[in-house]
Amino acid sequence: MHCVRNVTEDLYWVGANDKRLHLFESIHPIQDGVSYNSYLLMDEKTVLFDTADLSVVKQFLENVAYVLGDRPLDYMVINHLEPDHAASMDEVLLRYPGVKVVSTEKAWLLMKQFGMNVEDENFVQVQEGDRLKFGKHEVTFVAAPMVHWPEVMVTYDLTNGVLFSADAFGSFKSLDGALFADEVDFRGEWIGEARRYYTNIVGKYGPQVMALLKKARTIDIKMICPLHGPVWREDIGWFLDKYVHWATYTPEEKGVMIVYASMYGNTMNAANILASKLHQKGFHNIHMYDVAETHVSELISQAFRYSHIAILSVTYNLNVFPPMQSFIDDMKRLNLQKRVIGVVENGSWAPQAGALICEEMDEMKQMTVLNEQVSLLSSVNRTTEEELDGLADSIIESMKQDY
Template sequence: MHCAQKMTHNIYWIGSNDWRTERFENLFPIPNGVSYNSYFIDDEKTCVVDSVDAEIREEYFDNLSHLLNGRDLDYIIVNHMEPDHCQTLLETLERYPNCKMVGNATTFRMFEQFYRTPKPDQYYTVKEGDEICLGKHTLVSYTMPMVHWPEVTCTYEKSTGTLFSADAFGTFGTINGNIFADQTDFIATYEDEARRYYTNIVGKYGPQVQNAIRKVSGLEIKRIAPLHGPIWRTPETIEYILHKYLHWSSYTAEKKGVVIAFGSMYGNTRDIAQQLAKQLSKRGVTDIKIYDVSKTNASYIIADAWKYTNLVTIAPTYNLNLYLTMENFIHELKALNFQNHKVSIIGNHSWASAAMKTMVAHFENDFKDIEIVSQPLDIKSSLKEEDIPLIEKMADDIKASIDAAEIKEVL
């Protein structure tokens, strides 16, 4: 059943929601679901901006044929070739054989790689700054390489000031009737999920995100229409999401606080994490988050590690190595280019220590711009009375580093 919504002057949201998929990219839990957004422009020429995941295929085609109302489809703009936006692309081209698929050389190469059905007669190549006039609406293409994938573009519609931004400015979480962020309590509803989406999906590409923001900063943006999550259309919400992206892409902490990530088999290392948290709290530190790396999906811990100034990793030695879920957590952080934060380290071992040294080596050698706060500690099997002063000293050092931290506005 069609369920399209009007976005503005003859531009419609023709996406839908997915509550069923457990994990986005089969990696990141999405307990609040996700939307796949597609847009339809109704003008002398008809145009779709990006197609959708197969999960919402029926809704997309119902919306499209309802709005076309018997007319033909002239263009489909492909800003991003990732399958969650393209699993219905080939079918769109086959249902509407006169439709031109708008993209660049990489877009078309990827299309053929994924869908094994070249459609050269339907390719319409655009370069940076090229315009397509639909009648009253004019679309301008801008490249955004590696704002997720190499072929990515964004498309700016001049008459309405709409930026179709591909995966940029997107978020996990479904659209619940309200397609615009300003119709929701958007900070409460979307901020944490937008940060988790950004850090885990696009976090690796901070410099590319900054380049893309610089590139579009000269445009008069009245609406940002991403491929996931709500549309940003008021000055307040546009400024909010642009500002958040500038902040996140600079790897700068948003808030003073400590994320304690621990791994533990039998509880001894967990006790160390709780003791440190207590000592921090006693010293007036607020916003302390403790996560068990074996329990909480790394995507949540990573999002909070990005947000707060200080991270502490605490883990035991396991078969002469670092405990595996901590190894994995640190590996994921590194893969996302995590940087510009302060880290403290505690290991635990019983006969041949490896955890502490491995964590120190990772943060010293594999990351850039990480300050190690306090002397790393190595506890023997379980926390004892004589260890408490060591934990207190680390708490003192972390507190001092939080006090010295400056939370800078990134403009």
């Protein structure tokens, strides 16, 4: 049976939800699934905007067939060739062989690489600024390379202000019958998954995202239709502001992320002491994470959120503890910058983690490492407790600066 919803009077959501998927891209845990959004415009010409993952192809095709009825499918606009959105293209082509596929030159090359059966005469190549009219609706295309693949474009409906935004403005979580962001508790239940989605999937490409956002400022966006997550029709400015923060690597809020690696509890104890001292000194926006128990995608999300990161690591084989090293490696890969870093190391005979962490931070952009670094020998003693107190003071003092 079909499961569709009206986006506007003549635009329909024909996507599907996958609540059985536990690892997005085989790496990022998702506890509540994900939606694969596709949209069908019913004008003088019928237009499908993107498809869906093969895992939900049956539901997706039933939805398309229900909305089309006995009408043919005239156009299929492909904004993004990643398989979770384009893998069902061949199934659409089999059922609607006369459909014209609209996308970019780079997308055409990727279609061939993925073995999609698009005939040359049925492909309509577009570039930025081109327009297509489907009846009362006229759309224009905006290039969005490396957001987050090189072929990406977004499509803007000049008639009603709808932006088909590809992977931009997406989120983890299945929709569960909802469609619009104002139908769910987005600021409470959803924002963390939207942040985790952006920072881990698109986070590396901040400058490219900012280039797209600058283009977006020149058009009157009344609605955003992403390929994952809910459709935006209210509070669009609020969500755009979140994207500006993430794309410019600007902290959303002044807060301390304390992430620790502890083998036998001593480094964890130092993390608890540091957190306690910060609270005693009047600063309360503090969040603690065990690097071995928290998936790195969540750590990255929180690192993008907060202004300060306290990294506490045991030395392991004269190196940084492996899960902590993985977190630092991901921060570097995703271009995280503009953070204040506190460093605490631990080691029983040859503490090395602190110096190695500082070297890693030096290789990143605009990372300020506080001078009050702490080196534990096996466990916290009176001297190192005082040093942790000094680190807490330094963190709070640095909060007075703008980052």
